[in-house]
Amino acid sequence: MNNRVVEDALLQQSAVAPTKKTVQMPIGVPGYTLTEESREVPVTEPPVWPINKDLKYVGQSVERYDGQAKVSGRARYTSDVQLPGMLYAKFVNAPMPHAKVVSIDTSAAEKYPGVRGVHVIQHVLGNAVLRNPALDAVKYPVVRYAGQPVAAVAATTPAAAEEAAALVKVRYEAIPFVVDEIKARATDAPKVFPGAADEEGSAGGGGGPSDVRQTGNIHGPSIHRHGEIAQGFKDADVVVEGRYVTQVQTHSALETHGVVADWKPELLTVWASTQGTASVREELAGFFKIPLTQVRVITEFMGGGFGAKFGAGNPGVVAAALSNKTGAPVRLMLDREEEHLSVGNRPSSDQTLRIGAKQDGTITAIHLVAYGTAGCGTGAGCSGPASNLYKTAALHTEESDVFINAGPASAMRAPGHPQGAFALEQTIDELAVKLNMEPIDLRDKTDEHPVRRVERQVVRDSDLWKSRNPVAGASQGPVKRGVGMAQSVWYRFVSMSSSAEVRIYKDGSLEVLSAVQDIGSGVKTVMAQILAEQFGVPPAQIAVKVGDTHYPEGPNSGGSMTTLSLTPAVRDAAWQASQMFLSDIAPALGTTSDDLVLVDGEVRSRSGKFAPISFRRAAAKMATSQIAVQAKRIPDYDPKKYLTYGGIDVAEVEVDTELGRIHVRRVLSVHDCGRPMNPAQVISQINGGIIQGISYTLLENRLLDPIYGLMVNPDLEQYKIIGAREIPDIDVRLVEAYIGQSSTDASGIGEAAGVVSIGAAIGNAVYNAIGVRIRQTPMTPAVVLAALRAPAPGKELA
Amino acid sequence: MSTANATQPCQCLRTKNPYGATPQNAETWLPGIHAASSYWCLRTMSPAGPDDHYVHLARCVPGRACYEEQEK
Numbered sequence: 001m002n003n004r005v006v007e008d009a010l011l012q013q014s015a016v017a018p019t020k021k022t023v024q025m026p027i028g029v030p031g032y033t034l035t036e037e038s039r040e041v042p043v044t045e046p047p048v049w050p051i052n053k054d055l056k057y058v059g060q061s062v063e064r065y066d067g068q069a070k071v072s073g074r075a076r077y078t079s080d081v082q083l084p085g086m087l088y089a090k091f092v093n094a095p096m097p098h099a100k101v102v103s104i105d106t107s108a109a110e111k112y113p114g115v116r117g118v119h120v121i122q123h124v125l126g127n128a129v130l131r132n133p134a135l136d137a138v139k140y141p142v143v144r145y146a147g148q149p150v151a152a153v154a155a156t157t158p159a160a161a162e163e164a165a166a167l168v169k170v171r172y173e174a175i176p177f178v179v180d181e182i183k184a185r186a187t188d189a190p191k192v193f194p195g196a197a198d199e200e201g202s203a204g205g206g207g208g209p210s211d212v213r214q215t216g217n218i219h220g221p222s223i224h225r226h227g228e229i230a231q232g233f234k235d236a237d238v239v240v241e242g243r244y245v246t247q248v249q250t251h252s253a254l255e256t257h258g259v260v261a262d263w264k265p266e267l268l269t270v271w272a273s274t275q276g277t278a279s280v281r282e283e284l285a286g287f288f289k290i291p292l293t294q295v296r297v298i299t300e301f302m303g304g305g306f307g308a309k310f311g312a313g314n315p316g317v318v319a320a321a322l323s324n325k326t327g328a329p330v331r332l333m334l335d336r337e338e339e340h341l342s343v344g345n346r347p348s349s350d351q352t353l354r355i356g357a358k359q360d361g362t363i364t365a366i367h368l369v370a371y372g373t374a375g376c377g378t379g380a381g382c383s384g385p386a387s388n389l390y391k392t393a394a395l396h397t398e399e400s401d402v403f404i405n406a407g408p409a410s411a412m413r414a415p416g417h418p419q420g421a422f423a424l425e426q427t428i429d430e431l432a433v434k435l436n437m438e439p440i441d442l443r444d445k446t447d448e449h450p451v452r453r454v455e456r457q458v459v460r461d462s463d464l465w466k467s468r469n470p471v472a473g474a475s476q477g478p479v480k481r482g483v484g485m486a487q488s489v490w491y492r493f494v495s496m497s498s499s500a501e502v503r504i505y506k507d508g509s510l511e512v513l514s515a516v517q518d519i520g521s522g523v524k525t526v527m528a529q530i531l532a533e534q535f536g537v538p539p540a541q542i543a544v545k546v547g548d549t550h551y552p553e554g555p556n557s558g559g560s561m562t563t564l565s566l567t568p569a570v571r572d573a574a575w576q577a578s579q580m581f582l583s584d585i586a587p588a589l590g591t592t593s594d595d596l597v598l599v600d601g602e603v604r605s606r607s608g609k610f611a612p613i614s615f616r617r618a619a620a621k622m623a624t625s626q627i628a629v630q631a632k633r634i635p636d637y638d639p640k641k642y643l644t645y646g647g648i649d650v651a652e653v654e655v656d657t658e659l660g661r662i663h664v665r666r667v668l669s670v671h672d673c674g675r676p677m678n679p680a681q682v683i684s685q686i687n688g689g690i691i692q693g694i695s696y697t698l699l700e701n702r703l704l705d706p707i708y709g710l711m712v713n714p715d716l717e718q719y720k721i722i723g724a725r726e727i728p729d730i731d732v733r734l735v736e737a738y739i740g741q742s743s744t745d746a747s748g749i750g751e752a753a754g755v756v757s758i759g760a761a762i763g764n765a766v767y768n769a770i771g772v773r774i775r776q777t778p779m780t781p782a783v784v785l786a787a788l789r790a791p792a793p794g795k796e797l798a
Numbered sequence: 799m800s801t802a803n804a805t806q807p808c809q810c811l812r813t814k815n816p817y818g819a820t821p822q823n824a825e826t827w828l829p830g831i832h833a834a835s836s837y838w839c840l841r842t843m844s845p846a847g848p849d850d851h852y853v854h855l856a857r858c859v860p861g862r863a864c865y866e867e868q869e870k
Contacts, residue, residue: 123848123850124841124842124848138850141842141844141846141850142846142850144846148844193846193850193851193852194850194851212854212856219852219854220833222832222833222856283812283840286810286840287840287841287843307814310814311812311838311843312843313843314843314844316843317843344836347834374836376845376846376852377836377837377838377845377852378835378836378837378845378852378854379833379834379835379836379837380833380834381832381833381834381835382833382834383833384834399833403852408836408838408844408845409836410814410836411813411814411834411835411836415834415835415836416833416834417834556814558814559814
């Protein structure tokens with residue numbers, strides 16, 4: 001390979017040239033607040049892009065790069081991977097919610113025809129020497145939820161694996177359990193964990209400092225505050241308070257968790273359904289204590305993750321261990337029941353929220369006390385919206401995790417925020433009623449975010465909002481119509497582990513590579529668009545290679561950070577490669593590189609020394625067969641800026657007051673994500689967020705049997721997910737919001753895309769329709785009817 | 799407000815956030831995020847650590863029996 005690294009040349013230049021330059025960047029929202037600001041940026045940065053309307057490929061709704069492969073079935077997901085001699089693995093899962101594993105007998109399974117290997121998940125001690133010697137005798141991890149994997153079997157067929165798994169004899173010693181999160185808070189409830197690490201009775205007997213205490217099954221409270229909360233309420237003219245309860249939601253991605261692991265002596269190759277090829281590689285290397293160079297992770301296509309697919313997980317390490325043991329590739333994909341039980345969920349919440357305000361709408365105090373369960377894990381906090389959406393003189397939040405004997409939560413699309421916004425945005429709506437203010441006017445008073453201010457104007461000007469009757473419950477007849485709005489917030493995460501390589505070949509073909517995985521949000525398409533913009537070649541002609549840790553490191557896809565983290569590296573690599581390319585071909589064209597320019601797929605001479613030639617013909621004049629440039633993400637141009645994104649969702653509902661059914665008829669979604677790199681793909685993400693949010697608000701619910709501690713609906717029949725009939729018309733309005741932070745000025749959308757605020761928007765629309773506030777999800781007909789029967793303030797939860 | 803951030807957590811503590819994310823103005827909003835973070839242990843691939851207690855930023859700190867120092 002005849003690679004050239006432009007960075008070396010640039011570094012040499014930097015010894016004599018300035019390292020920074022000043023550029024003018026578009027800032028604000030076109031048509032509303034667009035202006036310019038200067039930024040100091042590295043001299044190696046490409047020229048500033050204008051706003052989208054002045055670009056040819058970026059900012060346009062270019063067809064999805066892999067759309068045809070997906071709809072035609074050519075796309076190869078992890079579950080489609082077939083390797084010669086591949087074995088099929090099946091977990092043995094605990095049938096009870098809390099138990100000690102006394103013994104595991106695998107002899108019958110090992111003898112079963114077709115079985116090639118059995119793996120038992122054993123207690124590991126790590127590097128530490130435990131203070132409690134009794135623990136050394138504990139061979140297996142404690143079972144803390146029904147469905148927890150305890151062993152796995154690998155066999156030549158899926159059926160043989162399943163049948164052999166049933167032959168693994170596990171002897172359990174049941175331990176008292178609790179799956180009701182209210183009962184779990186009682187001091188005499190069965191303990192999910194025996195005691196704090198720094199308390200007597202702890203298995204570990206540690207003693208680490210901690211200021212977040214554990215009391216029984218409660219981890220918390222984690223307290224965050226500013227200002228004097230008591231004074232804030234004293235200063236208030238009006239105080240509103242409510243209790244809001246949200247349920248556990250499972251991710252229910254179409255493709256379940258799973259891997260195909262192929263451990264050869266020199267390399268462990270793993271095809272993984274993951275949001276982070278890098279995270280899977282890092283964990284497998286760390287778990288097995290092998291170098292990163294000996295692990296390769298591939299994710300060609302991904303069938304949904306929503307936050308739950310980071311790291312190797314039990315499927316990853318067990319499949320790898322079985323592959324190592326058997327010398328054959330091992331496929332371990334979870335079934336739907338396992339997916340519901342053991343690989344994550346959105347925690348519940350039980351929030352008491354109190355807000356005080358002056359008569360003019362100025363908020364003086366926000367006080368949130370929240371409990372929630374993340375099963376036998378943590379992560380049930382939900383104070384993000386209360387802490388970050390509105391200006392308040394005083395804030396006090398307390399968040400506690402309640403342990404129960406259920407599968408652990410994992411991150412799920414905007415962790416904590418749909419729950420938090422459900423309470424906050426309904427309380428703000430209630431405050432508006434008490435203050436006799438329009439909900440939008442109240443938010444104008446208390447929300448200083450400049451882009452949401454524009455978004456509120458878009459809402460205010462919309463036909464849907466104008467059609468809202470401000471008098472709650474005013475429509476006639478048993479089916480009542482209402483319109484409500486709610487706001488969302490998310491934050492700017494940047495992954496510096498974001499790199500890309502751009503290659504120009506002598507035949508004129510172009511290629512861009514990064515280990516980043518495309519989880520469906522469309523980063524492949526965006527990468528092609530960036531090269532297209534730089535070289536003037538249509539995006540469909542760009543080869544995009546992603547989802548392989550053999551490529552330059554890519555960001556993990558979570559927290560709405562993929563596009564904003566990676567695209568500047570792609571653009572920088574494309575820009576630098578183009579400059580190298582022009583330098584390379586200039587002598588053959590009888591000129592110098594500063595005379596050359598790439599426009600619309602042609603190389604042109606500024607001085608007119610030669611007639612324009614196509615990029616392809618120009619590439620044939622390259623001195624070598626290939627130019628390759630790798631670039632990595634540089635820090636944001638102005639990293640001190642406090643940047644959040646968000647949006648506003650407006651829901652129109654019809655509430656059948658006789659049947660209790662809520663029908664969401666229309667949704668208006670007004671959102672920002674910096675520079676929309678591909679509006680169609682952004683809209684697609686927002687559509688998905690809205691649909692997922694409606695499903696959460698009205699339908700989905702993990703149900704645990706209190707007697708047996710089992711999930712009673714671990715499928716997609718009894719666990720209700722929204723279908724086509726319940727999906728409303730969704731009108732998405734993108735607000736371009738330039739922030740001057742990188743060479744692409746892209747931001748993220750996945751988290752703020754409707755899923756945060758649609759629940760509260762529905763809640764506010766329901767109140768507008770029937771004059772009764774529903775403070776509980778899912779808003780099933782039974783919940784609606786109960787609220788209608790007990791409409792007195794504070795009694796809606798019945 | 800938790801001060802656990804000031805202590806170097808165990809190298810085996812995992813959550814979604816550390817995978818390369820560099821939050822800006824973290825002091826402003828991290829409290830609202832950290833309480834929503836789900837953790838697991840690299841050694842056990844579960845929310846319980848090798849000592850059978852739950853793992854968390856506030857728990858996986860020096861002094862815990864199974865604590866492993868970050869490699870420098």
